[in-house]
Amino acid sequence: MQDSFRIGIDVGGTNTDAVLMSERNVVTYTKNKTSENVTAGVVEAMRMVIAKAEIDKNNIHAVMVGTTHFVNAFVQRKELTEVAIVRIGLPMTSGIPPLVDWPEDLRQTLGQHTFMIAGGSYYTGVDYIPLDEAALESAAQEIKKRGLKSVAISAVFSPIRPDLEERAAKIIKSISPDVSITLSYTVGGMGLIERENAAIINATLQHLAKNVVSALQTALEELNLTAQLYFSQNDGTLMSAESAIEFPVMTCSAGPTNSIRGAAFLTNLDDAIVVDVGGTTSDIGVLLKGFPRETIDAFEIGGVRTNFSIPDVLSIALGGGTIVSFDENNTVKLGPESVGFQLTEKSLAFGGDTLTTSDIAILRGSMTLGDASLVKNIDMDKGAQISSAIHNLIANAVDKLKISAEPVPVILVGGGSVLVDSKLSGASEIIKPEHGTVANAIGTAIAQVGGRVKKLYDFGGEDGRDAAIEQAVNEAKANAVAEGALVDSIKVISIEEYPMTHIQTNSVDVRVRVSGELDLSSLRK
Amino acid sequence: MLIDNLEMVKDLARGAVLLGTGGGGDPYIGQLLLQQQIREGRFVELIDASELADDALVVSIAGVGAPTVLVEHLQANDVCQRLLDRMERYMGRKVDAIIPVEVGGLNSIIPLALGAQVGLPVINADGMGRAFPHIEMTTFSVYGNTACPMFIENELGDAVTIEKTTTDRKTEDIARVVTGTLGAMVYSSLYPMSGHDVKTKAILGSMSYCLEIGRGIREARINYDDPFEGLLKILDQPENDRHAKILFDGKIIDTKRETRDGLHVATIKMIGIDDPSDVFEIEVQNEYLVATRNGETVCIVPDLIATLDRESAEPVTGEKLKYGQRLKILGLAASPIMRRPECLEVFGPSAFGLSEEFICVEDNKIK
Numbered sequence: 001m002q003d004s005f006r007i008g009i010d011v012g013g014t015n016t017d018a019v020l021m022s023e024r025n026v027v028t029y030t031k032n033k034t035s036e037n038v039t040a041g042v043v044e045a046m047r048m049v050i051a052k053a054e055i056d057k058n059n060i061h062a063v064m065v066g067t068t069h070f071v072n073a074f075v076q077r078k079e080l081t082e083v084a085i086v087r088i089g090l091p092m093t094s095g096i097p098p099l100v101d102w103p104e105d106l107r108q109t110l111g112q113h114t115f116m117i118a119g120g121s122y123y124t125g126v127d128y129i130p131l132d133e134a135a136l137e138s139a140a141q142e143i144k145k146r147g148l149k150s151v152a153i154s155a156v157f158s159p160i161r162p163d164l165e166e167r168a169a170k171i172i173k174s175i176s177p178d179v180s181i182t183l184s185y186t187v188g189g190m191g192l193i194e195r196e197n198a199a200i201i202n203a204t205l206q207h208l209a210k211n212v213v214s215a216l217q218t219a220l221e222e223l224n225l226t227a228q229l230y231f232s233q234n235d236g237t238l239m240s241a242e243s244a245i246e247f248p249v250m251t252c253s254a255g256p257t258n259s260i261r262g263a264a265f266l267t268n269l270d271d272a273i274v275v276d277v278g279g280t281t282s283d284i285g286v287l288l289k290g291f292p293r294e295t296i297d298a299f300e301i302g303g304v305r306t307n308f309s310i311p312d313v314l315s316i317a318l319g320g321g322t323i324v325s326f327d328e329n330n331t332v333k334l335g336p337e338s339v340g341f342q343l344t345e346k347s348l349a350f351g352g353d354t355l356t357t358s359d360i361a362i363l364r365g366s367m368t369l370g371d372a373s374l375v376k377n378i379d380m381d382k383g384a385q386i387s388s389a390i391h392n393l394i395a396n397a398v399d400k401l402k403i404s405a406e407p408v409p410v411i412l413v414g415g416g417s418v419l420v421d422s423k424l425s426g427a428s429e430i431i432k433p434e435h436g437t438v439a440n441a442i443g444t445a446i447a448q449v450g451g452r453v454k455k456l457y458d459f460g461g462e463d464g465r466d467a468a469i470e471q472a473v474n475e476a477k478a479n480a481v482a483e484g485a486l487v488d489s490i491k492v493i494s495i496e497e498y499p500m501t502h503i504q505t506n507s508v509d510v511r512v513r514v515s516g517e518l519d520l521s522s523l524r525k
Numbered sequence: 526m527l528i529d530n531l532e533m534v535k536d537l538a539r540g541a542v543l544l545g546t547g548g549g550g551d552p553y554i555g556q557l558l559l560q561q562q563i564r565e566g567r568f569v570e571l572i573d574a575s576e577l578a579d580d581a582l583v584v585s586i587a588g589v590g591a592p593t594v595l596v597e598h599l600q601a602n603d604v605c606q607r608l609l610d611r612m613e614r615y616m617g618r619k620v621d622a623i624i625p626v627e628v629g630g631l632n633s634i635i636p637l638a639l640g641a642q643v644g645l646p647v648i649n650a651d652g653m654g655r656a657f658p659h660i661e662m663t664t665f666s667v668y669g670n671t672a673c674p675m676f677i678e679n680e681l682g683d684a685v686t687i688e689k690t691t692t693d694r695k696t697e698d699i700a701r702v703v704t705g706t707l708g709a710m711v712y713s714s715l716y717p718m719s720g721h722d723v724k725t726k727a728i729l730g731s732m733s734y735c736l737e738i739g740r741g742i743r744e745a746r747i748n749y750d751d752p753f754e755g756l757l758k759i760l761d762q763p764e765n766d767r768h769a770k771i772l773f774d775g776k777i778i779d780t781k782r783e784t785r786d787g788l789h790v791a792t793i794k795m796i797g798i799d800d801p802s803d804v805f806e807i808e809v810q811n812e813y814l815v816a817t818r819n820g821e822t823v824c825i826v827p828d829l830i831a832t833l834d835r836e837s838a839e840p841v842t843g844e845k846l847k848y849g850q851r852l853k854i855l856g857l858a859a860s861p862i863m864r865r866p867e868c869l870e871v872f873g874p875s876a877f878g879l880s881e882e883f884i885c886v887e888d889n890k891i892k
Contacts, residue, residue, distance in 0.1 A: 091682075092680045096599045
């Protein structure tokens, strides 16, 4: 059997990294500056990494892309489309219509196309009022009349009653067949406002996602590649190009996620803390059973509060370009400013006049870039003092993400990982894997296909909790198979249960994630 | 004082989290309700109790139920208005002003949203001076007013009236049962009282205090290297019966949680930032009840315990506490009226099954 190759590409804010892998081996990798035109940058990265490897293109079976492009477009308000917002909830919810807490400019961009419909469920899963299908029909007519192409549908307690949103989608599709629809239960968690916001953000990005995906597919054809195109999503698993068009928000945290997954792969560890030290910031995340731990807290994106699933990542202002100074008490002050990509012009070791963390690494002999003679005037004790401040900053951030005081392994990846050259308190060991500087691209290339479920389940049934959990796991597995996972390879990543507080009920918010190997036989079709 | 802009609303919500002393429900939904009123050009006037006629009719408006349900149901734009109507029909006269039951958490903002909507003033006072889990835990109740008649309604229009009970604790028990049946999140109009009652029984000035705290935290971040320095200037004014101190500066090392009888029950354990042998614990029953440092009680209900991010001074609710968080813990003296023996009987340590005696937070040994 011939080798089967995969290309993983991680498009970061600064660098676009690409890696070509065969099974578990890194064949070649490249690192380039991210270009203004994301598609062109990805194509160039592919071209370079293939050229370096000198292999038969026909043996490249999958190209995986991790990019924060879509969410950046939302933050920068670029290429967003107007969205029809359909909320099923009346007579509840009317005191807080959609978009109340959105920045004014985004309210303008999205237009005011809100449709409030009667319907919704109690936390028990029982309808409090029948779904108003007639109102949905006239909303659909209006959506058609206004020429809207993207629709976001939300419903009260849809995580336990997804059928409410499904039925609404069917009615709208029957009148406006060519609209793309985002159902809130598929993107967000409990909390109508945050979930509805997630659906709206997703809906407003679908048009852009469609353009980017089809441009990339055309590019693959032009490169004579028969490989399937995949996108990495926030949880570290893959989704098909078709799903990426449908769920652009699911790609928004691919960068940190892929670093964590890459770190797991390079170290063979399943449980650790991963520190990805870049030029300006460090991203610190938790590796739990081989995947990034997710956060359930609401967060803001581009000024909008939402709660779709993202990895629990803490970013601190510390990187290889971080500026070092001293305050009036002669205490070390790290950043938060950084010389960023101007490291090779501004820092001391490169002939500049700014003391950076990299200068300290060079002074201490843990980094071989630059001219060591230019930093030799720095007092070694002072260097040690600064280095210990760097170690303390990272150790504190690591500690914030731990769930107990128990020491854990810490994996360091990214270009700035040389800043750490001795022990970190709270770490059982420190590991700096080979190829760690392209851990993110590797994480993209080795990704598996994911499936998840996130719903309220009734633990009060005949077989109680066990039966409910089993049902949730089966639903998640079915979702993974639908995305292209080999059914026999599917493993459960996590099962989380969140009981409702302030209330006596058997309903429990259950979240299950599974993943499995890409079904290559389906790719070679 | 006219509440007419988003910044004030956010300040109020921030203050309400601090005064919610860990619980009270996240005021975010309340903030959105009021934000929508202001967006539509309807503002609310906060008035001092002294501006009320003695025979004015004042009522409270409060949400009762589960925060997890609230974040799905949000609120119908007419449910509180209907509750006000029912109270007026029963009393046979117009309501003159609304008074919040509690200044902490969600129920501090809901009356403001209604006041903006119907054009009624909200009184700068409340009945709890913080958040409490039960309806009867108010100074109104301690000094002879009753929560009844209490009108309850959900957004669908299912309406219940608790006309008369023997004690406000009984009203609470009935309201809990009714709430479960009506979808686990309902609204109520309750505690009808006179302007004179408010002046003599309420905790006066508490709403502007809430706003002052929220604004103070925001401004202290700009004006001070350590925002706590600015915040304490507001919270600790002995000449105005305000006492506050930083009880602890540390990190969470353990959180034990369970849901018991519908209550969020937890123990939060912390150690000192620089001294791991310095141990601090907080007992939680929806709200924070008692804080101990190295085994010694340093703050106990009804005095207030607040958990704040140690750098930004942003107040954090109890449900969001987790391992590794760095917090400063503040202890705040409850209003003097709340520390009287008859009040301690209703919402002091023994009312929550605690065996410790009440001690004033300003009398503990912490400097």
